[in-house]
Amino acid sequence: MEYLKAALSLISLIRETNSILLKHSVEIVNSPNQMWIKMPEGDSRKVLMDSYTNDFVLSTLDSLKNTEAFVMTDIDAMDVKGQDYIYLLYKGYHRELEKGIVCYQLINKISLAPIGELQFSNMEENIFYTIEAPGVEESSCNAMETDKNVEGGKNIIFLIGHMNEDRLAYDIQRLIFDTVNNVTRHPTLNFNFTIHISRYGGKPSSELKERVSSIENFTSQYICSEYPNTQFEFSYEQDGMP
16 A cells, blocks of 8 residues: 555645745746655755756765655746747656656746646656565556446556565556556546456465455545546456456
8 A cells, every 4th residue: 555655645745846836936947956855754855956967866865865755846848839838847756656757837938827737747767766666576467448338438457467466466556556647648538447356376365355455445535536537446357357
């Protein structure tokens, strides 16, 4: 469960940073490169970046030792259908997540007022923290769209399996995190996801089922409320295909 909790914590930090910067847009234009760092105690610290480089980030994290997550900021411009826009760029990383989240916020070139909402861009490998994942190869995972009717959307099933239950539970959470971020590119579609779980070499233990049940409840209560166009169901191989 810690993986999904970390994911929500990172998303919250990015949104919090965006909210603060929009209230001080002149400051971010003058000092676009900042690190907003979350400590385990819950407090956040702002560090102005002398250079927008990986070396600066690593040096800062090393000096603070026990950081939980951070967001680094920048400002850039882009052309959209012949019109120039500027945007605030956010790259966020968490000590428990293998991938970072990249988001952007369009702002008015003159007034610096926000245009629309904070948008997800992509995910990047987390090169700033050493992630302690289960020390075995990743689970096998395949996705396919089904012909199940979903009003205004799609039904997709993920077939995920492994012999190691710790790795399997970990990868299920990773799969959910990757999936919900990817579907933010399609806000007008509804997605029903089924995660079909296989315990290779035997039946899933009661411990695994308890962990998956906790993941399912957490996903339904917190993840799907954060990403309202998603819905998840869970099933096991011995139950048959949904």
